[in-house]
Amino acid sequence: MSKDLFTDEDRTVFEQRGITEDAVIAQVRLFTEERRTLTLNRPCRVSDGIAVIGDSDIDGLAALHDGAAAEGRMTKFVPASGAASRMFRDWYGYYTTEGFDGSGEGAALVRDLPGYAFYRDLTAVLSRDGEDLQDLSRRGRYRTILEYILTDRGLNYVHLPKALIAFHAYGDHARTALEEHLVEAASYVRDASGRAAMHVTLSAEHQRGVEAHIERVRKEYEGTLGVTFDISLSLQHPSTDTIAVDGDNRPFRDASGRLVFRPGGHGALLKNLGEIGGDIIFVKNIDNVVPDRMKDETIRYKKVLGGYLVALQGEVFRCLRMLEQGAGDEKGLTETTRFAGEKLSLTVPADFHRFSPGAQRDFLFDRLNRPLRVCGVVKNEGEPGGGPFWVDEEGGMQSLQIVESVQIDRESEAQRDIWRSATHFNPVDLVCGVRDFRGEPFDLGHFVDREGYIVAEKSFEGRGLRALEHPGLWNGAMARWNTVFVEVPLATFNPVKTIDDLLRREHRE
Secondary structure, three states, X not given: OOHHHXXXXXXXXXXXXXXXXXXXXXHHHHOOOOOOOEOEEEEOEEOEEEEOXXXXXXXXXXXXXXXXXXXXXXXXXXXXXXXXXXXXXXXXHHHHHOOOOOOOHHXXXXXXXXXXXXXXXXXXXXXXXXOOHHHHHHOOOHHHHHHHHHOOOOOOHHHOEHHHOEEEEEOOEEEEHHHHHHHHHHHHOEOOOOEEEEEEEEOHHHHHHHHHHHHHHHHHHHHHHOOEEEEEEEEOOHHHOXXXXXXXXXEOEOOOOOEOEEOOOHHHHHHHHHHOOOOEEEEEOXXXXXXXXXXXXXXXXXXXXXXXXXXXXXXXXXXXXXXXXXXXXXXXXXXXXXXXXXXXXXXXXXXXXXXXHHHHHHHHHHHHOOOEEEEEEEEOOOOOOOEEEEEEOHHHOEEEEEEOHHHEOOOOHHHHHHHHOOOEEOOOEEEXXXXXXXXXXXXXXXXXXXHHOEEEEEEEOOEEEEEEEOOOOOOHHXXXXXXXXXXXXXXXXXXXXXXXXXXXXXXXX
16 A cells, blocks of 8 residues: 555654554555454353352452452553433434424423432522523423533533533432442452552543542542542543545545544553553443442452452462473373363363473463453343354364454354354453563553454544444453453443433432
C-alpha cells in the first residue's frame, strides 16, 4: 500500500498521536483483508470449562482473598468512559421530536419519576426556576420536564458520563454509579493499612467533572467506611485510536480534509490496564452496581473469585519454578500436564507424548507463564453479549474464550447452533493476575489475538464510514491469557443499559 495516501500534515498528526505511519497503513490494509473468524468447538458448561464453587469452599477462598488484599495486592479497575446518552436515548428522542404530546407516555414518565434516585435533584432544579413538576404535568409540558433532566438547564444527564448518574436512593441522598464502586472497593480491595486502590478510565470530555465529583465525595466515604482511597484516573490513549476509511477503503477525511480517527473500542483499554502497575486487578463495568442492601452477595463472590485466582496462581507459580530450574522427572511433567488440563483447561497437541522431556518443559512453561484471569459467568437468561466457549486452535487444541457473536461465522448453521446452545453469559466480572512468577509485570500486548479486530459501519458528517475496533478487552485482547470460568449467582449481575433498568427491583430503595 502506497505511502502517497498521506501528506506531511498527516504525518505530523501521526506524530502527535504517538502512532507511526506504518501502523496506520497496516490498519487501512485490514479493511481489505478477509477477517478470520473463531471456530467454536462447544459451549462451556458446568464441569466442562465452568467450575462451580461449593458452599463449603466459599469461606476458605474468601480467606485467601482477604490475605492477598491485606498485602496490598488488589486493585479495582473500572472502565467508565461511556457517556450516559445511550441510557437516555428514548427520552432524548421524545425531547427532540416532542413525541410525548398527545400521548399517555408523558403521564407515565411523571408517574415513574419518583422511583428514580435523581428525583430529589430534579425537583430541586425545577424549584430553583420557579417550576413545579405536577404543574408542568397538568399542563402537558413533558418536554420541559425532559429538558430539565437531559440538558444543562437542569441535571444535564444526556451530556454526563454514566459514572455521574444518580443510580440509587438512600433516604435523603443518592449515590452515583461511581460512588457505588467506591463503596465496593472499600469492601474487597482494601489492604491492612486501610488503603483501597481503584483505577477509573475516562474520556477526556468527562475528566474534569469526574475529578470534581471524586474530590467532593471522597472524604465523606473515607470517614464513613474507615478507608483511604488511592484513586487513579486515565484517558484512552490517542495512540490507540484507529483510522476510519470510506466506501473505497481509503482514509476517510472530514470536510476540511483532515483524517478522521475514532476510539478503538474497549480493547484499547488494555494499555491502561497494563500501565497501572497492578498485581491482582478486578475488572467490572461502571453500570453493574447495586445498592447496599444487595451488596453482600456481590462482595462474597468477588472474594470467591479473588481467592480462586490466588490459589491457582500459587500452584502455577510452583510449577513454573520447577520447570525453569529444568527439574521435573517424567512423573513431575505428567502431574504438571494434568494440573494444567484439570485446573486451567489447557490442552496439549495430540503428539505431545512424543515430545522430548525438554520440549515438554518448554511447551508447559510457555503455556503456564501467561497472565491469568478468573471470570465469573452467570446463567444465560437472554442478555445480549458474549459467553464462555471452547474454541478450536491450531494443532488440534482448544482454548477457553469469552466470545462475542461478531467473532464467529454467522453464515454457518453449525456455528450458530453452538452459539445458541450456550448456557452461560459473560457479565464482565473478571479478576486478573498480571504479574509473573518472578513478580514482574507481563507485557499484556504480547497476549492479544491481533486478528480479533472488528470492522463497524458508522457515519460522520452525514457520510458513511468504516471503523476499526481493537480486539475487545475481555475477548480478543485477553485471548492468549490463561482463562478459568467460575459460575456466580445471577444476583451479582444487574447492569443499567437504559434508564428504565433503574426502576427494576434490584435498584430500588
